[in-house]
Amino acid sequence: MPNREGLGPPWWQGKFRGCGYRLTIGREAILEVLAKSERHLSAEDIYMKIHPRHPNIGLTTIYRTLDVLSSLGMVYKLDFGDGRARYEFAEGPKGAHHHHHLVCTDCNRVIDYTDFIDEEVELLKQTEEGLSKKYNFKITNHLIQFYGLCEKCSGKK
Amino acid sequence: MPNREGLGPPWWQGKFRGCGYRLTIGREAILEVLAKSERHLSAEDIYMKIHPRHPNIGLTTIYRTLDVLSSLGMVYKLDFGDGRARYEFAEGPKGAHHHHHLVCTDCNRVIDYTDFIDEEVELLKQTEEGLSKKYNFKITNHLIQFYGLCEKCSGKK
DNA sequence: TTTGTTATTGGAAACCATTTCCATTATAAG
C-alpha cells in the first residue's frame, strides 16, 4: 500500500520511471481515465474522455501509451471480436482480481465474472501443466470467454 | 455417412442447396481447399491455393463464401491476434472433433490440442450452467486459448 | 536554474484486412 487513498503521488509513478519511461501529461491522463472509468474502453473511448480537459493529446499518443502500459502489464488488451481493441486496467498491486468475460454477440455488452474462477483456475493449472509437458510449450497466459445472448438480447424476438 | 469415401457428390451439396444457396465453382473450390489443407488458413491463404487452378475467382468471393460457411456452421472463424482471421473446417457430420488452441506469441504457430478436453468440457458445462442462471445469459459458444512460447521459440535466446 | 540529450509528441499519411458498390454473369427452377 504505497500511499493513503488519494494522497501523494500515485503508485504507478515509480513503476514508470523505474523502467526508464518518462511520466508525461498524456500518460497520466490516460492512466487516470483507465483507473477511474468503467472497464473495456477502446482507444477512441479514452481519447474522447481525455479530450475536453486535454485537447492537445492525440489519438496516436493514446495508442502508443496503451502499448507501453500493456507491455508493463498495467493494462490488458482485450479483443471481443467487434474489430476494435479494448483495454482494462490491471488493478495495480493490491489485488489481481482475475476475471473472465461473457460477451453478448448481439449488442456486444461484456460482463465480467469471477464466479467459478477458483475451479477454472484449478483446472487451468492442471491443463497448462499437462500441455506444457506434452507439447514443450511455455504457457504464459490464457484466454477464456463465453459468447451468447445477454438478458436484454435473448428477450427480444 | 452420406457416401463411401470419395464417391458421389460430396456431403455438403445437400446442406448448401437445402439452405437456398447456389453451388458455384468458387464455393466448391473453397470447400475443397478447406477440407484437404492444413487448418487455420487465412482468406488470402485460400485465395493463393485456389488461384492457380481458378484464376478468375476473386478474394472478395473468398471472404463472402467464408461468411456463408461460417453462418452455416461448416467453418470456424478464428482469431489468433495477428490481425487476420483464420478459418478451419468444422469436420462435417462425422465427428465434431472439438479442440482448443495453443498459440505461440512469438512465431504465431498454432497447435490444436484435444488433451484434457473431457475435463475442460465437463467444467465448462458446469460453469456455463451457473453463469447462465446468475446473469440470465444464454451461452452458445466458448473460446479457450493458451498463449506462450512454442518449443522452437522458447529455445532461442 | 540552465543546459543538453533524447524520449515523446501530434498530425498527416500510410497501412492493410475486410467490406461495399455495382454492372455483369452464372445458377437452377419452371
Add this chain to the structure above:
DNA sequence: CTTATAATGGAAATGGTTTCCAATAACAAA
C-alpha cells in the same frame, strides 16, 4: 430454353491502427 435473381469480380471505400518526421517536453547533469 427462358427467366428471376443469387453470385461474382474488380475497383474503391472503410476504419482501426501504425508509421513517419519535425517539433517539443522530460529530466539528468551541471
